[in-house]
Structures are given as structure tokens and as C-alpha cells.
Amino acid sequence: MYDDIAFNEENPRPGVIINSPHGSDVYSGVPKDYIGDDVTVNNFFAIILGNKTALTGGSGKVVDGGPNDHIFIYYMDHGGPGVLGMPTSPYVYADNLIDVLKKKHASGTYKSLVFYLEACESGSIFEGLLPEGLNIYATTASNAEENRTSNDNSVYGSHVMQYGDLGLNLVEAMSHRMHIDNSMKMIGKLLFGIEKGPEVLQTVRPTGQPLVDDWDCLKTLVRIYETNCGSLSQYGMKYMRSIANICNPNP
Structure with missing residues (x-):
């Protein structure tokens, strides 16, 4: 998380984040392993791959799993055709992300991987790129050509898409x-x-x-x-x- 809200000069309640006018603080106690300038493409990919030596800054935590583990990735930011936003430069490009997921599969360090992506034109990240057989299921908040419109994790106006291995039992349970x-x-x-x-x-x-x-x-x-x-x-x-x-x- 970029972590630029709680202590932003425009926040009337420094250190507090609410998601409704009279809501409670949703910021206190939230773990923050990578914030600010440590939120980078390089760190994101290194975390997925479990490559601690490639990290720069942050807590040093990575997805260090084994062949029986189930991995869930949720990514939310701006998006465009074939690209995902990052608070730092460069952006996340679709081909690079797919290559990382393929490397993760080749390493044999997960049993199944579910990727939830909420961004405009997010379908373009996986469409025609994510093959079956990797035990990866990806769902996006919009197809490859439309803006994402969402409210309270429900999507209105855009089309939720699915890619990869659609029959994962972990996916069915999460969807339910x-x-x-x-x-x-x-x-x-x-x-x-x-x-x-x-x-x-x-x-x-x-x-x-x-x-x-x-x-x-x-x-x-x-x-x-x-x-x-x-x-x-x-x-x-x-x-x-x-x-x-x-x-x-x-x-």
C-alpha cells in the first residue's frame, strides 16, 4: 500500500481513515510491509517469486510457499490497455506479470493461485496471455476494453471476466x-x-x-x-x- 492517505495534509483527521461519514477507523492496526517508495514493480515481482535478495526496502516479507500452499493476490490500482498503475515508476506491464506467474509455477511453490484484479481495462492483463495448466485462476473487474466501475466490491456497469484455470475448488469456495x-x-x-x-x-x-x-x-x-x-x-x-x-x- 502506498500509504498516502492517513497523514495527507488534506485529511482532517491525521492518522485516521474512514470509509463512510460516521464510520470507524479502518487504518489502525493495518500491517504495512511495503509503503511509499518501497511500493515498486521490482518488489512486487520479488515478493511473488519469494526472492528476498531482489528486494529493496520494506519489511522483507515475501510469498515463501511450498507445493501444498494456496496463494491469493488482490491488486487494485488504475489501469489501461496492457498496463497496471503503480505509485512509483515504472508501471506493471502485462507480459512481465505473466512471465512472473509462469516462473512462480515453474518453481513448484504453490498448489493453486487466485488473482483478483480491480482496475480499468484489467481484462487486457490476462486476455490471450494467461495459459491454462498453471493452476492459476484470475478474475478482473472489467474486460480488456472498458473502465472498471465498482462499489463495495460489487461491480456495476463493467463486465467481470475470468481467465486461466476456471475449475479450481479454491475459486468456487471464494466465489461462494x-x-x-x-x-x-x-x-x-x-x-x-x-x-x-x-x-x-x-x-x-x-x-x-x-x-x-x-x-x-x-x-x-x-x-x-x-x-x-x-x-x-x-x-x-x-x-x-x-x-x-x-x-x-x-x-
Whole structure:
């Protein structure tokens, strides 16, 4: 992370970052291994390859995995045809990134790799370049020719694309989790409004009160969700309190 927001002269609350007008601080406690001038293409590629000797600055952490490890890379910045933004020069070019991913596969240091890319024209980074057989799945927020439009990790107006090995079980699990997360957020916003929705779903009742007053309501809502939105699965069990809060009086 470039880390140019918290103490920016235009930030009215130095050292604090919020993502909604009355939100809590999302900056405190965030690990920052590479910031400022240490955020470079060279370091990015060295981190992926686990090449500590190629690093300049930063904490020295790299993806030092083995043949049974699953790797997840999330990259968000500006983008253009065949190029990704970097806060320092030079940029990330598609052919160089693909070469690094091929080298990573050849090193035998992962079992599967998932790459989420959020940038304009991000499909151009993988289209026609990322071959199958590397155990790499890549998904982009837009195709090779359009701007990325997103809000709250959901994409509107642009086309999400998939590349590489599309059948990875790790990918299916992550996609299902994202579906549940986004569905629950949307339900909260539709029922209680954009500002109040997250607050209602995350409310914890005072000590001594049961999870829900009307258990039939809870069970009904679970059935309705699973009928229309798919199984909650074990991951979705964490949202049982959120569903209960919909049933509770004066949410």
C-alpha cells in the first residue's frame, strides 16, 4: 500500500481513515510491509517469486510457499490497455506479470493461485496471455476494453471476466463466500437503508437477551434466503445473527 492517505495534509483527521461519514477507523492496526517508495514493480515481482535478495526496502516479507500452499493476490490500482498503475515508476506491464506467474509455477511453490484484479481495462492483463495448466485462476473487474466501475466490491456497469484455470475448488469456495457477503450487505441496505443497514445487521443484543424473539421468523428467513440466493453453507452460519436482527423488534 502506498500509504498516502492517513497523514495527507488534506485529511482532517491525521492518522485516521474512514470509509463512510460516521464510520470507524479502518487504518489502525493495518500491517504495512511495503509503503511509499518501497511500493515498486521490482518488489512486487520479488515478493511473488519469494526472492528476498531482489528486494529493496520494506519489511522483507515475501510469498515463501511450498507445493501444498494456496496463494491469493488482490491488486487494485488504475489501469489501461496492457498496463497496471503503480505509485512509483515504472508501471506493471502485462507480459512481465505473466512471465512472473509462469516462473512462480515453474518453481513448484504453490498448489493453486487466485488473482483478483480491480482496475480499468484489467481484462487486457490476462486476455490471450494467461495459459491454462498453471493452476492459476484470475478474475478482473472489467474486460480488456472498458473502465472498471465498482462499489463495495460489487461491480456495476463493467463486465467481470475470468481467465486461466476456471475449475479450481479454491475459486468456487471464494466465489461462494463473496456471493454470501454481497447478498447479506445488499439485503441490509434494501431493508434498512444504505447507512443504517450495516449497523442493524451487526447489532449484538444486550447480555441476557436471546439471539431472537421469534425463532419461526428466523427459520423462515433462512429458508427464503436459501431458496432464492443459494445455500448459506458453513461459511454463511456467521450471518445467523444478522438474519435474527431482521426479525427482532425495532432493528
